[in-house]
Amino acid sequence: MAAIKAGEEYGFFTDTSVCIGCKACEVACKEWNQLQGDSPSFLADSFDNTGTLDAQNWRHVKFIEHVPDQPATAGNGTAWLMMSDVCKHCKHASCMEVCPTGAIIRTEFNTVFIQQDVCNGCRNCIAACPYGVIGINQQTGTAHKCTLCYDRLQGGLEPACAKACPTQSIQFGPLAELQQAADVRLAALHSQGATQAQLYGRDDKVYGGLNAFFLLMDKPETYGLPNADNAKLPSRNDVGGYLTAAVTAVLAVIAGLVAFRRRGTG
Amino acid sequence: MTRFLAEHFVQSPQWTWYILFYFFFAGLAAGAYVLGTLLRFSGDPRDEPAARIAFLVCFPTTVICPVLLTADLGVSWWKFWHMMVDVTPGDTGLNFKYWSPMSVGVWGLLVFGFFVTVSAFDAWLSNRRSAGIVPMPLNRAFNVLGAVVAIFIASYTGVLLTVSNQPVWSDTWVLGGLFLASGLSGSAALLALLIRNRPDAGFSLGRLHQADGYFSVLELALIVVFFITVGAAGTLAREVPWLPLWAIAVAGVAGSLVEARGHLRMQTAGGAGTVAGVRLDTVVVSVLVLLGVLALRAAVIFSAQ
Numbered sequence: 001m002a003a004i005k006a007g008e009e010y011g012f013f014t015d016t017s018v019c020i021g022c023k024a025c026e027v028a029c030k031e032w033n034q035l036q037g038d039s040p041s042f043l044a045d046s047f048d049n050t051g052t053l054d055a056q057n058w059r060h061v062k063f064i065e066h067v068p069d070q071p072a073t074a075g076n077g078t079a080w081l082m083m084s085d086v087c088k089h090c091k092h093a094s095c096m097e098v099c100p101t102g103a104i105i106r107t108e109f110n111t112v113f114i115q116q117d118v119c120n121g122c123r124n125c126i127a128a129c130p131y132g133v134i135g136i137n138q139q140t141g142t143a144h145k146c147t148l149c150y151d152r153l154q155g156g157l158e159p160a161c162a163k164a165c166p167t168q169s170i171q172f173g174p175l176a177e178l179q180q181a182a183d184v185r186l187a188a189l190h191s192q193g194a195t196q197a198q199l200y201g202r203d204d205k206v207y208g209g210l211n212a213f214f215l216l217m218d219k220p221e222t223y224g225l226p227n228a229d230n231a232k233l234p235s236r237n238d239v240g241g242y243l244t245a246a247v248t249a250v251l252a253v254i255a256g257l258v259a260f261r262r263r264g265t266g
Numbered sequence: 267m268t269r270f271l272a273e274h275f276v277q278s279p280q281w282t283w284y285i286l287f288y289f290f291f292a293g294l295a296a297g298a299y300v301l302g303t304l305l306r307f308s309g310d311p312r313d314e315p316a317a318r319i320a321f322l323v324c325f326p327t328t329v330i331c332p333v334l335l336t337a338d339l340g341v342s343w344w345k346f347w348h349m350m351v352d353v354t355p356g357d358t359g360l361n362f363k364y365w366s367p368m369s370v371g372v373w374g375l376l377v378f379g380f381f382v383t384v385s386a387f388d389a390w391l392s393n394r395r396s397a398g399i400v401p402m403p404l405n406r407a408f409n410v411l412g413a414v415v416a417i418f419i420a421s422y423t424g425v426l427l428t429v430s431n432q433p434v435w436s437d438t439w440v441l442g443g444l445f446l447a448s449g450l451s452g453s454a455a456l457l458a459l460l461i462r463n464r465p466d467a468g469f470s471l472g473r474l475h476q477a478d479g480y481f482s483v484l485e486l487a488l489i490v491v492f493f494i495t496v497g498a499a500g501t502l503a504r505e506v507p508w509l510p511l512w513a514i515a516v517a518g519v520a521g522s523l524v525e526a527r528g529h530l531r532m533q534t535a536g537g538a539g540t541v542a543g544v545r546l547d548t549v550v551v552s553v554l555v556l557l558g559v560l561a562l563r564a565a566v567i568f569s570a571q
Contacts, residue, residue: 240439248443
């Protein structure tokens with residue numbers, strides 16, 4: 001890969017069709033970012049024992065175990081889906097939109113980054129993130145998520161998860177190159193009969209496009225991703241929320257004036 | 267045409283007890299300021315003692331708000347001021363995002379604190395030496411400005427929840443209005459509770475119950491709209507475990523409506539603004555209304571998380 005340069009757009013292309021669920025990405029992420037991980041727990045609902053993305057899990061390989069009654073046909077391996085989930089580094093990022101401190105910024109690599117010394121742990125970003133990516137670190141009292149290995153990028157290194165992925169399910173590079181590679185891969189899958197394969201976040205239908213986009217083998221909801229109809233920014237409710245409050249305020253003031261008007265009784 | 271159902275894959279922000287009580291006290295403080303202004307602005311001169319009590323009540327209920335918000339930040343409590351000042355290296359300056367209710371709300375709370383402090387001090391002085399620090403005409407104008415900020419404080423907490431991607435919260439647009447109506451109702455009940463034994467302010471008791479009744483009608487209408495909008499989005503099932511809290515909220519609304527009706531009848535019959543016999547009713551109804559205000563916020567906050 002060419003040298004990593006500030007000012008260019010970088011991202012991940014995660015091809016779920018070749019993910020084998022080895023969780024090497026999770027391990028590499030924790031290793032590089034010195035994340036202790038959550039206490040081991042038996043979730044009892046999956047072979048996955050990570051559970052969810054949070055302050056200690058910036059990569060999470062989801063196991064979607066929808067085993068059908070009938071055996072999967074050749075080339076339609078939808079019985080067991082795997083997906084290495086991560087912060088999407090949205091072009092129009094909900095977290096960034098609501099952050100009141102300015103802690104969430106866009107870096108010179110066009111990725112979304114939470115400045116730990118600025119964040120004060122208000123958790124507004126957690127309420128806003130539609131992907132459930134961000135978690136609060138109880139020790140630091142700040143919001144944590146994937147940084148797209150900002151420190152490694154600054155040093156000219158690719159992110160740890162992409163480096164560790166043995167099947168190249170996670171590919172890192174300039175966004176334009178990744179998009180081209182994704183288009184080629186999608187065409188290949190379609191030609192092989194895997195017509196359900198689709199790209200998620202490749203175009204601008206979801207949050208203006210995602211710097212970390214995916215090739216999925218089923219509809220987005222199956223992977224716990226909002227589809228284009230549901231991918232909305234929090235600010236969509238600003239006008240409606242304030243307008244209702246304003247109408248209520250007018251009615252309430254009128255009601256108060258009526259109740260308190262001088263009537264000469266006493 | 268297919269019906270649009272919201273799907274949510276979010277994490278919970280874990281806004282729990284501190285935030286619940288912040289919403290509660292902010293609603294009461296802001297509601298009390300609005301009522302104090304309305305009593306002073308349109309009421310009888312005999313409403314002035316109740317208006318002063320309203321402004322005095324604002325002070326402690328406002329002071330506790332930043333304390334609760336700061337405590338909610340946990341170990342980062344000392345970085346509360348980052349809400350107002352961006353300390354990003356190379357990009358320092360004041361933080362103000364008009365599209366982020368939390369950002370606007372912090373500034374709103376600061377400005378409201380100024381209005382509350384001045385008005386409460388003025389009311390305290392007026393009670394002690396029968397003249398405040400601000401001449402009355404100017405005071406009224408000051409109160410009106412403060413009441414505008416108070417309306418924002420009472421309602422933005424609901425808008426803050428709405429401007430998110432959480433289930434229930436982001437599925438409706440009524441929370442701002444609902445919290446405002448509920449806050450006004452709760453503060454009317456609180457004032458009624460405080461003045462019930464005050465001969466100087468007793469004149470306003472019936473009028474406060476009447477106002478509470480009107481606010482409760484608004485609140486009830488908005489509760490209905492809340493359930494309709496959440497139902498339309500397909501997240502109504504999340505409210506089921508919290509139905510006992512909703513029942514308390516509705517009981518508070520019903521109580522204030524019954525009390526208001528009684529006072530309206532008394533007034534129609536030419537009765538006095540306050541009657542000793544209604545004092546017990548006032549205690550029962552006011553406590554019920556205040557519990558309802560708290561329960562409503564709890565039901566909304568916890569049902570999404």
